[in-house]
Amino acid sequence: MSSDMKFDQGLTLPEILSGNDLKIMLLPEKVRYSLRIKPSDIAAVNKASGLKLPRKIGGSNLGKDQFVMCLGPDEWFVVANVDARDRLEKIFAKLEKSFTLSITDVSHRNICFGLMGADAVKAVNIGCPLDLSLEHFPVGKVTRTVFESAPIILTRTGEDNFGIECWRSFAPYIRGFFERYATDKAAA
Template sequence: MADTAPCAPLRSPLAHAAPRLAAATRASGGAVRLAELPFLTQVDVRLDAKGAAADAVGPALGLTLPTEPGTVERAGESRALWLGPDEWLLVGPPGGARELETRIRAAAGDEPVSVTDVSAQRTTLLVAGPRARDLLAHGCALDLHPRAFGPGRCAQTDLARTQVVLVSRDGGGAGFWVLVRSSFAGYLADWLLDAATEYV
């Protein structure tokens, strides 16, 4: 007989840290804003960037898969992050992974494509505010100056010795997304809170 017990509600990796992130944001007087954006849809796509699948998948998603290294294409609330010559990470609102996978596979048809829901693999930290770049620079070797890493850029890098995907969001004061593996999220949140004391 099938188990009919209700599933436990989803709990984000940083649910316990939410009050401390909010307190640091308040204490900084708006200099930095820290928050978790839990449960974002994250789908990893691999295909030939010059093949028929790429030509079909982009329009099916309503955006273009970026071909310039380290760039992001946006359509509404969804983003396509360039991770490699044949790899992209699609990020969107929570709960959309299955529908996204279906659309990609239907658009690709018989063309070779790999589509993997990695939504549970990472959580997302928002780091925003006028001092966001300074805060991240404490632990990241990338040149985060807007001329080098402005809106619409992304990179796989290390932040505080933790592997992350860093996304510079577009729009005034939009800040950054830091996509971090769930198992390292608590450590990285603690590091950000400690580094943010300079701005409190």
């Protein structure tokens, strides 16, 4: 697939809420890969690929054009810019030759909402019961969890900067939730 592909993200609204203290938007399309690797192989995989996969569950590494995260003891998730696709595919093809692992392209499966601003923690906490204090959920932490009962991957890329990565089938539901939140916020 060429690098100028356009995903049908299932949604067209780029911006859901735009205020001084909170901005919620649908982030641009990315390529995404789900990686299942034996934990014992991870040092060798990192050496061979240069992917910098974190070893700790919940850890992440934000690079120039890619974001790698560790979701479970043997599960990693890679989100990258569309033009990094060819580079990643080459790396994965090389890895598949020397390791027993599973790499699945899930680019079309997921979409990501971005939440920015001083009220971002409050907005995430409405649908997600995790403790988002910096002590328990520092910048760079990621985790699979639930948002209004929909399975998501929550990422924190800044103190007031969150990503809610969900399956695109859940996207209209979560967008609707944020739209209602925006209406309530405007009325309050």
